[in-house]
Amino acid sequence: EAQVTQNPRYLITVTGKKLTVTCSQNMNHEYMSWYRQDPGLGLRQIYYSMNVEVTDKGDVPEGYKVSRKEKRNFPLILESPSPNQTSLYFCASSLRQGMNTEAFFGQGTRLTVV
């Protein structure tokens, strides 16, 4: 089954404790991205990747890191989480940018930083 898989689905952590949210897709998609979703603000892009070893900042990259060592995986790293990073996070992938290709979303990770 074609899908985007995020883990964990729920996470409660403390300020400053490094964490990684994993994202994996099995559709051989080139383009992957991370979004955070907050009430009243919608989905805001954190980082995106056009292909392996090619990443770039989205609209709200501060406090986050990403890597794209393999085509299927695009982990999101919070080196020192803070309470303002409490949010619902979505990973998404699409075949490539610049074409009529829809984005497929993972099921989301609800992160709480206390």
Place this chain on the structure above:
Amino acid sequence: GQNIDQPTEMTATEGAIVQINCTYQTSGFNGLFWYQQHAGEAPTFLSYNVLDGLEEKGRFSSFLSRSKGYSYLLLKELQMKDSASYLCAARGDYKLSFGAGTTVTVRA
């Protein structure tokens, strides 16, 4: 930069029609998407427009006017299961940017 506006909430009766408007300002524009998102779930793709005009897909239709930076999503024969948030998203400059979403409530 990207700027996308859509109404916050709409309410309609089962069986009725609802139109959700979206205006956008997007550099390097190359497509307008609509997604549906039920509470606590991931967004799912509904429609895509890149040329001016209407795209029809069953009970859902989407319209685009590139010159006006305007799109709408039309939901016909509303059903209770259509109660959800509808997200307008514009693609440009290698990014897909989303509006805040319109929460549609369908009442019996």
